[in-house]
Every structure is written in C-alpha cells, then in structure tokens.
Amino acid sequence: MxxxxxxxxxxxxxxxxxxxxxxxxxxxxxxxxxxxxxxxxxxxxxxxxxxxxxxxxxxxxxxxxxxxxxxxxxxxxxxxxxxxxxxxxxxxxxxxxxxxxxxxxxxxxxxxxxxxxxxxxxxxxxxxxxxxxxxxxxxxxxxxxxxxxxxxxxxxxxxxxxxxxxxxxxxxxxxxxxxxxxxxxxxxxxxxxxxxxxxxxxxxxxxxxxxxxxxxxxxxxxxxxxxxxxxxxxxFIGHGVFVPARIVADDQDGGGARLDTPLGPLQHLTDCPLPGAYPDGHCDLLLRADDIVHDDDAPVQARILRKAFRGSEFLYTLQLASGETLMAHVPSHHNHKLGEWIGIRPAVDHVVTFPAQGG
CATH class of the missing domain: 3.40.50.300 (P-loop containing nucleotide triphosphate hydrolases)
Incomplete structure (x- = not known):
C-alpha cells in the first residue's frame, strides 16, 4: 500500500x-x-x-x-x-x-x-x-x-x-x-x-x-x-430503515432459512444467516427504498406518510398497519396522495441483518 x-x-x-x-x-x-x-x-x-x-x-x-x-x-x-x-x-x-x-x-x-x-x-x-x-x-x-x-x-x-x-x-x-x-x-x-x-x-x-x-x-x-x-x-449509506425480523429454519427450502418479517416471510434467500446467528433467531433487518416495490395487487398495505418528488420517481415514506416505517422508490406516474394506502411487497436481493435492538 x-x-x-x-x-x-x-x-x-x-x-x-x-x-x-x-x-x-x-x-x-x-x-x-x-x-x-x-x-x-x-x-x-x-x-x-x-x-x-x-x-x-x-x-x-x-x-x-x-x-x-x-x-x-x-x-x-x-x-x-x-x-x-x-x-x-x-x-x-x-x-x-x-x-x-x-x-x-x-x-x-x-x-x-x-x-x-x-x-x-x-x-x-x-x-x-x-x-x-x-x-x-x-x-x-x-x-x-x-x-x-x-x-x-x-x-x-x-x-x-x-x-x-x-x-x-x-x-x-x-x-x-x-x-x-x-x-x-x-x-x-x-x-x-x-x-x-x-x-x-x-x-x-x-x-x-x-x-x-x-x-x-x-x-x-x-x-x-x-x-x-x-x-x-x-x-448512513443509502438511508435504510430497520424492521424486526426472525430467522427460522425452512424445511421447504432444503434445510435453509427464511425470514419472518412485518411484510411476510422471505424465502429462498442465498445469503441469509442461520437461525443460530442471533438469540432465538431475533434480529433487525435492513430495508432500503429499493427493497420495497409498489404493487397494487400485493396483500400488504402501507399508508403514505411523506413523499418527495425526484423527477422520474417519488421517494415515499410509508407506515405499515403494525407501525413500522419503510421507504420506497415509486415511479412518479404513481402519484398517490398523502394518507393513501397502497400495496407493497419486498424484493430483497441482499439480506443485511444486525442484532435486535428491541422496540
């Protein structure tokens, strides 16, 4: 060097x-x-x-x-x-x-x-x-x-x-x-x-x-x-948010693991830690705006708290019914109103977890 x-x-x-x-x-x-x-x-x-x-x-x-x-x-x-x-x-x-x-x-x-x-x-x-x-x-x-x-x-x-x-x-x-x-x-x-x-x-x-x-x-x-x-x-990098999650053994995934999250279970994850990585599998999952996809047909709904216009897209700040806050990039022709509920689903390619901090 x-x-x-x-x-x-x-x-x-x-x-x-x-x-x-x-x-x-x-x-x-x-x-x-x-x-x-x-x-x-x-x-x-x-x-x-x-x-x-x-x-x-x-x-x-x-x-x-x-x-x-x-x-x-x-x-x-x-x-x-x-x-x-x-x-x-x-x-x-x-x-x-x-x-x-x-x-x-x-x-x-x-x-x-x-x-x-x-x-x-x-x-x-x-x-x-x-x-x-x-x-x-x-x-x-x-x-x-x-x-x-x-x-x-x-x-x-x-x-x-x-x-x-x-x-x-x-x-x-x-x-x-x-x-x-x-x-x-x-x-x-x-x-x-x-x-x-x-x-x-x-x-x-x-x-x-x-x-x-x-x-x-x-x-x-x-x-x-x-x-x-x-x-x-x-x-700090990418301004993500953390949501509570639990890593559990997934027999349907060849002995791998799945993540139970407020957005539902995440399965078929290639880089997910094993359940023993954290006490009882409880951890905090990092979700960035590009991990959340707006999908009107998705079963999970979130309310729009804030939105910032960025030209080709909005940056939405969303809140689930359970209280967790998320962020999502949404094409700007999807111009929803503040307070409106929209369908979202996770699209997580890289699993990033840290020890749970509670709350």
Missing part, C-alpha cells in the same frame, strides 16, 4: 476523547480514497494528520513505506510532498491563473515552469487560460485551477477537503466524475473528504465511513451498500 494508516489516534488538548481513534486504512498507488461521514466525525482531522497539519498521539502513517507520522515521528508538512485542495480553493485573487498554478514551481527555470503550467492546465481542460484571473472563472473552473496548482509540483499524494462544498448541488456529481477522470489520467494517488454520498460513489475506488472518530468500514462502494460492516454504516 502506498498510503498506510495503522491504528492512528489524534487528540486535541482538553478533549475527553480522541478526535480520531484507532483509524486504519490502506490506499494503493494510483487509487482514490474517500472519507465520508457526518459533520464532526473526524474525517477532516484524519486528512490533516496525513498532511502533517495535526500530530498523531498513537499509531503511525506511512507514505511509500516511510513513516511520516507516529507518536515519536513527525515529518514536517512541506517535506511530505503532498498537494492539498481546500474547500475555498485558496486561490490568490491578485494573481492570474498561470501564476497561481506556478506558485509551487519557483524552484524551476522559467521555461520549465511555463511548460509544467501548460501541462497541468491542459489536464484539467483549461488550456490557454493562463492570463485569466480567478474572478473571471466559474466556481467549477476555480476548483480545477486549485487542482492544477496542487498537481503542478508532482506530489506523491493529493489531499482534497470537500472541494465541491461551495458549488451548486447539481454540479457536484458531474464535477466528481470529471475530477476522477483527471486524477486517473494523471496517475495520481488521492484522498478525498466529503459528506456527500453521491460524490463519494462517483469518485472513490475505496470509501471509508467515519462516525464519532472511528473508521467503521473501508471498502468499495458496492460492499458498503450491500455488505455494511456495522449498523451505523448500514443506516
């Missing part, structure tokens, strides 16, 4: 617990990692520790096999050959684009400096913009100038701290795809911080979910969604 973080703690003076606790992850050269989580979860603190802007109190951080941070070692930020892109881009308003990008290249002769500026501006699709000033650019263009400036000195690692936070929501996912293309074309290794799941899924090879200073899971997007390691990850 090119970037290796091993059991890292970061403590702030006067705080009762670490801002980051026991964080471990590995990032291969040329890959893009993303740290995601709610505000205050520790993701930016961990990024700053990698940059050398925060000291670690336990564990270590290695870059290319070299220990750059530990309880005893702290390589200065400027010696780590790391590029950073900040939330506000931090462009110099009195310098044109060319001089902004060249800021970290003052050690090069003028001709080489100009050549490198032209190379990275072409890479971010801003060729020929050297003489323009930041105020003449759109937010997305300013973000690409900041990226070009960070890439110009050929850092061994790029760190990006919510670089799209000042942009319109509609732009973010598209720019995340563009940014991934730029970083991949440059062969860059990068660690990216965001609170937006769509950004994380669009850009990341590996994604880490953080909460209360702990890194709960470091995995690809598919695994985070379908095989969450903790209840928090399951709840």
């Amino acid at each position: 090119f970037l290796q973080i091993d059991q890292v703690d970061v403590r702030y003076p006067g705080q009762p617990r670490p801002a980051v606790q026991g964080a471990s992850l590995g990032l291969r050269a040329g890959d893009i990692g993303v740290l995601i989580g709610p505000s205050g979860c520790g993701k930016t603190t961990l990024l700053r520790a990698v940059a050398g802007l925060e000291r670690v109190s336990a564990g270590d951080i290695r870059l290319g096999g070299e220990v750059v941070s530990s309880a005893r070692t702290h390589l200065a930020p400027e010696a780590r050959r790391i590029g950073m892109v900040f939330q506000d881009y931090a462009l110099f308003p009195h310098l044109d684009v060319g001089r902004n990008v060249a800021f970290g290249l003052r050690h090069l002769p003028a001709a080489e400096r100009g050549q490198r500026v032209a190379e990275v501006l072409a890479l971010v699709d801003l060729a020929g913009s050297e003489k323009r000033f930041p105020h003449e650019l759109s937010g997305g263009q300013q973000q690409r100038v900041a990226l070009a400036r960070a890439m110009a000195p050929s850092p061994r690692l790029l760190l990006l701290d919510e670089p799209f936070s000042n942009l319109d929501v509609d732009l973010r996912e598209r720019l995340a795809h563009e940014l991934r293309g730029i970083l991949k074309a440059a062969g860059a290794t990068a660690l990216f911080v965001t609170h937006d799941q769509l950004e994380a899924f669009a850009i990341g090879d590996q994604i880490g979910v953080m909460h209360d200073g702990r890194l709960h899971q470091w995995d690809d997007a598919y695994s985070l969604y379908h095989r969450p390691a903790t209840r928090f990850v399951a709840d």
Whole structure:
C-alpha cells in the first residue's frame, strides 16, 4: 500500500476523547480514497494528520513505506510532498491563473515552469487560460485551477477537503466524475473528504465511513451498500430503515432459512444467516427504498406518510398497519396522495441483518 494508516489516534488538548481513534486504512498507488461521514466525525482531522497539519498521539502513517507520522515521528508538512485542495480553493485573487498554478514551481527555470503550467492546465481542460484571473472563472473552473496548482509540483499524494462544498448541488456529481477522470489520467494517488454520498460513489475506488472518530468500514462502494460492516454504516449509506425480523429454519427450502418479517416471510434467500446467528433467531433487518416495490395487487398495505418528488420517481415514506416505517422508490406516474394506502411487497436481493435492538 502506498498510503498506510495503522491504528492512528489524534487528540486535541482538553478533549475527553480522541478526535480520531484507532483509524486504519490502506490506499494503493494510483487509487482514490474517500472519507465520508457526518459533520464532526473526524474525517477532516484524519486528512490533516496525513498532511502533517495535526500530530498523531498513537499509531503511525506511512507514505511509500516511510513513516511520516507516529507518536515519536513527525515529518514536517512541506517535506511530505503532498498537494492539498481546500474547500475555498485558496486561490490568490491578485494573481492570474498561470501564476497561481506556478506558485509551487519557483524552484524551476522559467521555461520549465511555463511548460509544467501548460501541462497541468491542459489536464484539467483549461488550456490557454493562463492570463485569466480567478474572478473571471466559474466556481467549477476555480476548483480545477486549485487542482492544477496542487498537481503542478508532482506530489506523491493529493489531499482534497470537500472541494465541491461551495458549488451548486447539481454540479457536484458531474464535477466528481470529471475530477476522477483527471486524477486517473494523471496517475495520481488521492484522498478525498466529503459528506456527500453521491460524490463519494462517483469518485472513490475505496470509501471509508467515519462516525464519532472511528473508521467503521473501508471498502468499495458496492460492499458498503450491500455488505455494511456495522449498523451505523448500514443506516448512513443509502438511508435504510430497520424492521424486526426472525430467522427460522425452512424445511421447504432444503434445510435453509427464511425470514419472518412485518411484510411476510422471505424465502429462498442465498445469503441469509442461520437461525443460530442471533438469540432465538431475533434480529433487525435492513430495508432500503429499493427493497420495497409498489404493487397494487400485493396483500400488504402501507399508508403514505411523506413523499418527495425526484423527477422520474417519488421517494415515499410509508407506515405499515403494525407501525413500522419503510421507504420506497415509486415511479412518479404513481402519484398517490398523502394518507393513501397502497400495496407493497419486498424484493430483497441482499439480506443485511444486525442484532435486535428491541422496540
């Protein structure tokens, strides 16, 4: 692994617990990692520790096999050959684009400096913009100038701290795809911080979910969604809901197991835990909006509590007669009224269960 973080703690003076606790992850050269989580979860603190802007109190951080941070070692930020892109881009308003990008290249002769500026501006699709000033650019263009400036000195690692936070929501996912293309074309290794799941899924090879200073899971997007390691990850990624269920032996399914749920029994499940996985088989089943299908002929009925229009579909929040709340994606031509009862059925491909929390 090119970037290796091993059991890292970061403590702030006067705080009762670490801002980051026991964080471990590995990032291969040329890959893009993303740290995601709610505000205050520790993701930016961990990024700053990698940059050398925060000291670690336990564990270590290695870059290319070299220990750059530990309880005893702290390589200065400027010696780590790391590029950073900040939330506000931090462009110099009195310098044109060319001089902004060249800021970290003052050690090069003028001709080489100009050549490198032209190379990275072409890479971010801003060729020929050297003489323009930041105020003449759109937010997305300013973000690409900041990226070009960070890439110009050929850092061994790029760190990006919510670089799209000042942009319109509609732009973010598209720019995340563009940014991934730029970083991949440059062969860059990068660690990216965001609170937006769509950004994380669009850009990341590996994604880490953080909460209360702990890194709960470091995995690809598919695994985070379908095989969450903790209840928090399951709840945070995809915004699922939990319903009580019981795993029982199913003699009709060749000795397998079925799930008894408020939506009826779920059978013929290839990845269902065995009944002995939980006390008396009782567990909580994760159901996401894509696990619930609107079907007028289904025997199970649910009342519409809320609905959010999403263009091609509604996101319905539903309540069963037994009181459980569910969510469902429904095509937008099925425009039912609040309070209306509609038929639903489960379509669960991946069974995700956790110990029952009661209620």
